[in-house]
Amino acid sequence: MEQPQEEMSFLAHLEILRWHIIRATMVIIAVALLAFFxxxxxxxxxxLPHTQGDFPTYQFFCEIGRYFGSETDFCQQKLPLVIQNRTMTGQFSATLWISFWTGLVVGFPYLMYEMWRFISPGLYQKERKMAKGFIGITSILFFVGVLFGYYIIAPLSIHFFATYSVVDGGQMVKNEIDIASYIDMLRSSVISCGLIFELPVVIYFLAKLGIVTADFLRKYRKHAIIVTLILAAIITPPDVASQVIVSIPILILYEVSIFVAxxxxxxQERTKLN
Structure with a gap:
């Protein structure tokens, strides 16, 4: 019977893991340096395009509003907010953080590659052949999530909070947003969606370990819907339309996860029979 590669000591595993982490970190740093340039x-x-009224998402919702005969806030030429820097090192720190997150996003496929290289020696030959599929699927899901966060979650959130005012008209209280706060909202929207879209991959490994099954996921589908709505309420502005828009892809991912499990x-049943 085919067996995984020979077992190694715990310290040997740690040494190998250390070098995988070092290589992945070097790639992320290299991309970050390029992004800084x-x-x-x-x-x-x-x-910064999310602050402009001609951002594609705003134009899309503006056209939908016009189709139904209404002029919405999405049709504004410019959002009523000013991005400002209030600290001496604010813009430099913002550049460093954006460079780092760019390195992490762009370098994600290589990070997955190093992760797979670490775990693959403990798998059977047939399972190791899935390396290309694993790296490709995880990368595609992550980038789709990143794009969803960038074009849907981030603009909806930024637009909502930029146009929200405690006084009608927004003349008495103006939205002058610190650059760190703006970047934090953009980053959390994009990265969180990228990670959420990895749900089928997570379910795959949990199913391989026998922790979850398709029947288990079906049984708790209603609970998952409630959790999804709560999650959507956390990462989106407090309006029903935005929460529905976010909930739909997450629920689709959950159904895909059931299929994967x-x-x-x-x-596994076929392997036991053989």
Whole structure:
């Protein structure tokens, strides 16, 4: 019978893990340094466009409103907010953080590659052949989540809080947002969605370990819906439309996870029979 590679000591595993982490970190740092060099382009065309009324998401919802005969706040030429820096090192710190997160996002496939290289020696030959599929699927899901966060969650959140005012018209209390606060909202929206979209991958490994099954996921589907709505309420502005928009892909991912768990269970049953 085919066996995984020979077992190693705990310290040997730690040493191997250390080098995987070092290599992944070096790649992330290299991309971060490159991002720092192109900071002007990144801030102008990726970070700050959410403050402009011509951002694609705003235009899309504006056209939907016009289709139904109403002029919404999404049709504004510019959001009623000012991005400002109030500390001596604020802009430099913002550049460092954006460079780091850019390195992490762009370097994510290589991070998954190093992770797979660490765990693959403990797997069977057939399972190790899935390396390319694992790296590809996790990367695609992550980038789709990042794009969803960038084009849906982030603009909806930024637009809501930029246009919200305790006084009608917003003349008495103006939204002058610190650059660190703005970047934190953008970052949390994008990265959190990227991680949430990894749900099928997480379920795959949990199913492989026998922790969850397709029947278990079906049984607690109603509970998952409630958790999804709570999660959507946390990461989106407090309006029903935004929460529904966020809930739909998460629920789809949950159904995909059930399908993934079912496939894993069938494969394990087939292996036992053989």
């Amino acid at each position: 192109f900071k002007t382009y990144i801030f102008k065309y990726i970070i 079912k496939i894993v269970q069938k494969r």
